Amino acid sequence: MTAVESRKRRAPAWRGGFGRLWGAAVLSSFGDALRTAGLPLLAVSMTGRSLLIAAVTACGYLPWIVFGLLGGAVADRVDQRRAMWTVDTIRALLVAGFAAVVALGHASIALLIALAFTLTALETLFDNAATALLPALVGTEDLGSANTRLLTGQRVAGGLLGAPVAPLLLTAGAAAPFAADAATFLLAAALVASLRTGAPAREPRPAGTTLRREIADGLRTLWRDAALRGLCAATALCNIGVAALVATLVVLITGPLHGGSAGYAAATTAYTVGSLAGAAVTGPLVARLGRARAVLLAGAVQTGALVVMGTVRSLVALVASMAVFGVMGMVWNVNTTTLMQQRTPAGTVGRVSAAFRTLAVAGAPVGALLGGAAATAWGAGAPPLLAAAFFVLSVIALIPARKPDAPVVVHADSVATARPVH
Numbered sequence: 026m027t028a029v030e031s032r033k034r035r036a037p038a039w040r041g042g043f044g045r046l047w048g049a050a051v052l053s054s055f056g057d058a059l060r061t062a063g064l065p066l067l068a069v070s071m072t073g074r075s076l077l078i079a080a081v082t083a084c085g086y087l088p089w090i091v092f093g094l095l096g097g098a099v100a101d102r103v104d105q106r107r108a109m110w111t112v113d114t115i116r117a118l119l120v121a122g123f124a125a126v127v128a129l130g131h132a133s134i135a136l137l138i139a140l141a142f143t144l145t146a147l148e149t150l151f152d153n154a155a156t157a158l159l160p161a162l163v164g165t166e167d168l169g170s171a172n173t174r175l176l177t178g179q180r181v182a183g184g185l186l187g188a189p190v191a192p193l194l195l196t197a198g199a200a201a202p203f204a205a206d207a208a209t210f211l212l213a214a215a216l217v218a219s220l221r222t223g224a225p226a227r228e229p230r231p232a233g234t235t236l237r238r239e240i241a242d243g244l245r246t247l248w249r250d251a252a253l254r255g256l257c258a259a260t261a262l263c264n265i266g267v268a269a270l271v272a273t274l275v276v277l278i279t280g281p282l283h284g285g286s287a288g289y290a291a292a293t294t295a296y297t298v299g300s301l302a303g304a305a306v307t308g309p310l311v312a313r314l315g316r317a318r319a320v321l322l323a324g325a326v327q328t329g330a331l332v333v334m335g336t337v338r339s340l341v342a343l344v345a346s347m348a349v350f351g352v353m354g355m356v357w358n359v360n361t362t363t364l365m366q367q368r369t370p371a372g373t374v375g376r377v378s379a380a381f382r383t384l385a386v387a388g389a390p391v392g393a394l395l396g397g398a399a400a401t402a403w404g405a406g407a408p409p410l411l412a413a414a415f416f417v418l419s420v421i422a423l424i425p426a427r428k429p430d431a432p433v434v435v436h437a438d439s440v441a442t443a444r445p446v447h
Contacts, residue, residue, distance in 0.1 A: 042162045042220050043171060046155070047178055049216040053113070054179035056209030058187025059194065060120065062293065063202035064137055065275040066195060066286055067127070075405075077134055079272035079397030083390040084138045088146035090387050096149030097379020098239045105154035105375075110218040112151040116144055117210035124203035132199070152382070157375035160366055169311070169363045173304050176358055180300035180351075189294055192286040243376025250368055252317060253381065255425050256361050259324065260385040262419035263357075266412030268389040269396030270331070277405035282340045295344045299351025306352065307359050316360040321423045323353035323360075328416040335409035 068078045100108065123140050126132055163171045194201040247253050278284040278292055310319040330346040330353075337343070369377040392415070396408035 045216045045220055046159070046162060047175055049109075049113075049213040050155070050175050051178040051182040052209045052213040052216070054183035055187045056120075056206035056213075058183035058293075059191045059202035059209075060206040061183075062187070062191035062290070063195065063199075064141065066192070066289070067132065067199060068134060068137055069275060069279065070199075071132075071134055071137075075273060075276050075400045076394070076397040078276065079393045079400075081134070081137050081141055081272075083268070083272065083393035085141035085145050087390045088142055088149055089383050090390070092146050092149045093153075093383030093386070094240045094243070094376075094379050095236065097153040097243060097375045097377070097383075098236045099150060100153040100157050100375030100379070101239065101373060102236075103154075105158040106217060106220045108154045109151055109158070110214040112147045112154075113210045113214035113217065116147055117207045117214065119143060120203050120210060121207035124200040124207060127203060128198065128200035149379070153375045153379045156362070156366065156378040160374060165367060168366050169308075169316075169359065172359050172362050172366075173307055173355075176355060177301060177304040180297045180304075180355070183297065185294060185297045185301070189290045192290050195286070239376055240380075243373060243380040246369065246373060246377050247380045247384075251425065253365060253368055253377075255423055256317070256320065256364060257381050257384050259320070259419040259422040260361060260381075261388055262415045262422060263324065263327075264386050265388040265392035265395070266331070266415030266419075268392030269399065269408045269415075270334075270412045271396075272393035273396045273400045273405060273408040276400055277334075277408070278340070278343070280405050281338060282343065284340045288340050288344075291340075291344050292347045295348040296351035296354070299348035300355040302348075303352040303355025304359075307356050310356060311360065316364050317423070320357050320360050321420065323356040324416055324420040324423060326353045327357075328413050328420065331409045331413035331416060335406045335413065338406070 064081055065078060068081050072078065119140070123132075123136070126136065159171060159175075160168065191202045194205060247257060274292065275289055278288045279286070282288060284291070307319070310322070314322065327350055330349040333346040334343050337346075365378060365381055366374060392412075395411060399407040399411050
């Protein structure tokens with residue numbers, strides 16, 4: 026097969042493997058949005074204690090610390106397609122069982138925490154496998170476009186459609202959002218199972234290689250790349266702040282701002298609309314500033330949006346700030362994911378992705394609990410300001426990673442020369 030033929034085969038066209046992966050991601054995001062919106066609203070109906078509500082979010086992050094590195098090493102060893110559809114099938118059964126418990130009136134905060142923990146534990150394998158599989162479906166030069174399409178579809182399905190639908194489904198019963206989530210998991214599993222693309226080419230593992238050694242290789246690869254190291258540190262600081270915000274956003278909106286579930290849906294929808302705008306501006310920003318500098322700009326603008334959320338007591342101001350936050354969130358997510366995939370040698374993307382995500386999310390459970398504690402001590406407006414402080418630190422951490430002369434790792438199926446990334 027010629028290089029031109031390979032490029033055509035791997036282009037992120039809607040038909041074929043990428044289209045099915047995109048469809049599965051979009052379906053899963055729609056279901057995730059139903060569950061993500063339903064869980065805090067269900068938690069609020071069970072307790073008025075901000076710290077307990079925040080604990081549900083905290084336990085949704087914790088498995089990345091416990092299982093994230095292992096999930097990445099396993100993702101580099103197994104058939105990633107099979108791992109993904111198997112995980113989605115298991116998650117469908119778990120969420121369907123939870124929906125039944127809710128319908129029977131036996132749900133509790135402890136059960137919500139257990140569900141959040143278990144689903145995220147499974148997600149550590151699924152997400153690392155999906156990140157590692159994408160370079161097998163599209164060429165290295167097309168990863169930015171593919172990631173933008175994936176994230177845009179996920180934002181539309183999850184925020185623009187799923188988040189507003191969740192409160193409507195709740196009127197049909199507390200179990201309805203979770204039953205719908207289970208169905209989307211099953212449909213996504215079927216789409217992934219229909220993929221005929223194999224895993225990326227891997228170098229034969231040396232005899233005696235262990236999961237522990239492979240995990241260590243992923244950590245070393247991440248540490249030796251100055252750009253990825255800076256991005257990882259910045260993302261870790263951001264995630265502490267984001268967790269503090271997300272864990273208590275429902276308290277701020279339904280409490281001091283008197284927005285109710287409709288206000289909460291409006292805020293999450295605004296974030297999604299902003300993300301769609303972010304997908305449109307990401308390309309021009311990267312062309313003008315380069316990927317690393319685009320991430321730096323995104324962090325600075327998000328800091329300002331958080332300050333507005335924490336100081337202006339207006340639902341309209343919060344919704345507008347969430348939209349701006351969404352624009353820059355898309356710029357951040359597309360470029361950090363693309364840089365990680367571009368700069369990682371083929372066959373090790375799962376491990377490096379796991380190292381990046383695990384380190385980046387390590388502080389998120391603490392951030393969620395800090396958000397709950399800040400809301401309890403100083404009021405519901407304190408968590409956004411706490412988040413802004415962490416974003417300031419994040420922007421500072423990004424400064425060393427902004428240099429444009431760091432070479433990108435070139436995969437074996439791409440051009441055989443290194444090139445600078447901006």
